[in-house]
Amino acid sequence: MSGTWINLIFDIIICLSLLMGTFFLISGSIGILRFPDVYTRLHAATKSSTLGVAGIMIGAFLFLYVEHDIVSGKLLLGILFVLLTAPVSGHMISRAAYRSGVPLWENSVKDEYAEVLKEEQKRQAPDQ
Amino acid sequence: MDEILDVTQMLIQLSAIVSIIAVAISIILLLYRATIGPTNPDRAVALDIIGINLMALAGLIAILLVTTKFNDVVLLIGILLFIGTVGLAKFLEKGVIIERDLD
Numbered sequence: 001m002s003g004t005w006i007n008l009i010f011d012i013i014i015c016l017s018l019l020m021g022t023f024f025l026i027s028g029s030i031g032i033l034r035f036p037d038v039y040t041r042l043h044a045a046t047k048s049s050t051l052g053v054a055g056i057m058i059g060a061f062l063f064l065y066v067e068h069d070i071v072s073g074k075l076l077l078g079i080l081f082v083l084l085t086a087p088v089s090g091h092m093i094s095r096a097a098y099r100s101g102v103p104l105w106e107n108s109v110k111d112e113y114a115e116v117l118k119e120e121q122k123r124q125a126p127d128q
Numbered sequence: 129m130d131e132i133l134d135v136t137q138m139l140i141q142l143s144a145i146v147s148i149i150a151v152a153i154s155i156i157l158l159l160y161r162a163t164i165g166p167t168n169p170d171r172a173v174a175l176d177i178i179g180i181n182l183m184a185l186a187g188l189i190a191i192l193l194v195t196t197k198f199n200d201v202v203l204l205i206g207i208l209l210f211i212g213t214v215g216l217a218k219f220l221e222k223g224v225i226i227e228r229d230l231d
Contacts, residue, residue, distance in 0.1 A: 004129045011136035015143045018188075022147040025184060029154035032161050032177060038169045045173050049180040053187075056147070057202075060187040063140065064196065074199035078183060078206055085210040089176060092217035097169035099221050 010066045014059050021055025024048045037105040038097045046090040053082045144191045151188065155181050172216045179209035 031044025057075045064070040098113055155178055162174035183205050190198035218225050 004133060007133060008136055011133075011140055015136075015139055018140075018143050018147050018191075021184065022150045025181060026150050026154045028177065029157045029181070032174060033157050038167065038173065041170065041173055045177050049177050053180055053184055056184045056187045060191050063191050064194070067137075068194060070196055072196050072199050074203055075187065078187075078199075078202040081203065081206045081210075082180065082183070085206070086180075089210060089213040089217070090173075092214060093169055093172050093176070093220075096217040096221035097167070100169075102167050102169055 007066065010062060014062050014066075017055045017059040017062070021052045021057075021059065023052075024055060025052035028052065037108075038102055039094055039104065042090045042094050046086045050082055050086050054079050141192070144188055148185065148188050148192070151181055151185050155185075168220055172213065172220065175216075176209065176213050179205055179212075183209075 025048070028044050028048030031048065032041050035041045035044055057079045061072065061075045064072055064075075104111060158174050158178050158181070162171050162178065165171045165174060183202050186198045186201045186205065190196070215225050
């Protein structure tokens with residue numbers, strides 16, 4: 001009797017995590033569509049996609065484990081992989097965009113990387 | 129009790145179908161940014177997030193057709209996506225992907 005109630009609770013948790021992951025994925029894509037700049041689009045892209053994939057993978061893992069007794073660690077490994085690689089790829093894309101001359105949004109307030117780049121060039125110039 | 133469990137099974141199937149439709153809509157929204165996008169880094173970001181949505185779609189299909197054969201696909205898409213994004217970023221930054229300064 002108690003096992004069936006636990007199954008019911010797990011079913012509700014699976015539904016909620018699937019819907020939460022889908023909400024984060026679609027809000028991330030709306031953010032990519034509507035933000036004005038590459039550097040602000042990356043904020044919407046990496047964080048929300050990490051959360052969305054985590055929700056859907058946790059839902060799939062719990063479904064396969066509770067209903068069918070299949071333990072598949074590859075889904076959890078997928079969460080770990082996205083968690084590790086999404087910030088790295090976002091950082092690399094934003095640095096490449098800045099160095100290849102993509103302008104900031106015209107209402108941006110602060111640009112600290114320009115000063116760092118200027119100091120770096122000043123430091124490298126006397127050597128050559 | 130069995131009737132309640134049948135209802136919740138139906139609920140899981142229904143939420144999986146709703147999630148598949150929503151993820152497909154989000155891929156269509158991202159394809160707009162990947163084709164129209166004003167600069168090349170915009171296209172790179174959109175392609176990256178399209179790949180992550182494909183990972184989620186593989187997980188949802190694995191729920192719908194109860195199998196474990198899609199779990200390899202999830203890892204494969206993740207690894208290829210990371211390598212592709214790093215290569216695109218290096219190409220956009222310098223114009224070279226593999227540097228040779230041996231000589």
